[in-house]
Amino acid sequence: MNPIELKYNKDHEYARVNGNIVTFGITNHAQESLGDVVFVELPDEGATVTVGKSYGTVESVKAVSDITASISGKVIEVNTLVFDSPDLLNSDPYGEGWLLKVEADDLSPLETMMTAAEYEAFVAEEEH
């Protein structure tokens, strides 16, 4: 159920690559673990994000989680819908619940990310 065209990291975030534009979001497993998402904080359009560094937070009723960037680059679009409807991260994490679109400086960090199959194995292992 994790889309095969995406790349995944160990913080349960995904990257959708389209040319040099990368869309960030959290995985289905992440939203299930967090529970009802009630607040999302994201950088403004035009800000820069750095690979491996926190660029915002996702908060559920009970927990606060940092979200980290999969690649470095400039934010070209922010999904402002999630500010008023943070539950989109729960209902459609790979679709309407996306977070940022980033113009990548360098796509090479994506090579260290997991495929859907690798990510599913990683989740299974983490559960035990």
Add this chain to the structure above:
Amino acid sequence: MVGPKRTPLYEEHQAAKAKLIDFGGWEMPVQYAGVIEEHHAVRKKAGLFDTSHMGEIDVRGKDALAFVQMLITNDASILQDGKILYSPMCYPTGGIVDDLLVYRYDLEHFFIVVNASNTDKDYTWMLDQVKDFKVTVDNVSDQYVQIALQGPLAETILQRLSNIDLSKIIYYTFTHGEIDGVPCLISRTGYTGEDGFEIYCSPEFGRQLWRKILEIGAADGVQPIGLGARDTLRFEARLPLYGNELGREITPLEAGIGFFVKFDKDDFVGKEALQAQKEQGVPRKLVGLEMVGRGIARSHYPLQKEGEDIGFVTSGSFSPTLNKNIALGLIRTELAVQGDVLDVLIREKPVQAKIIPSLFYTRAKR
């Protein structure tokens, strides 16, 4: 290594695929269907809680009333058989050991319900206070399963299983009766801001009762509720939580539960310190906060005014009923002015919040 403790209902939670967490040494369900859904179920219909982790302590003997009076700040002398009292229990400093429910069986037998994570501490504390009182104090926590059915439909649902008229059990009273043939202590109390019952029975009948109540209430929308929604429910109703609003370094006068400190009764532990604090002026006050800026204030986040520390957040959350981000904070009394704006420090960043009445939610009375 001793593993986490489990209640007699543990296997029911597992079977229901609840998400389990460690809570004060107990492996407890934090959510089943989801915190927000569960929260609304309790406000609109009814929800069932496993509260077996709570502690129960029996006080018996000739001096039981005098002993309880010494122990707690509220006045137990006004209790009659079958009535219940809420009270803080304080240290000589006025700081809080725990908050309790005191059930009077009769003048020589009181049944005290305490917070799960404080049970051992409370029991030891009570034993230390016995001194010359002619009482025995027993930790009987293992002898009970405790289940809470809370919500506007609680009475209707539970009545189908009970041989007694539940409408006769008024708020803060209890009685003994059968539920599904099981002998129970049934009390009209709760920790959600809704009408409802807390039910105590022998552990061997716990799973039977749990299943039966869920089954008989299924058509009415009753569902099991985890600790996540228990916290948001109690928070909206300004019911304090030990470790958040209450603690060793916080007095009942500061925590907004001064109503339960009765200075006109005889001596009790903490009386002198609390009297002095009252006369000199209570330094801090618990206030309600509504976020003005974007963000959620969480427990222990600092509160500031013009860059100066003025207190801290005791509890904060998204409120499912109000659909807002709200908090409770303990701040310097002179700054506790309704409508004033202060800053919550969220990850080092000041975010504005407005002081509002702290009773965020009250249910419509029948």
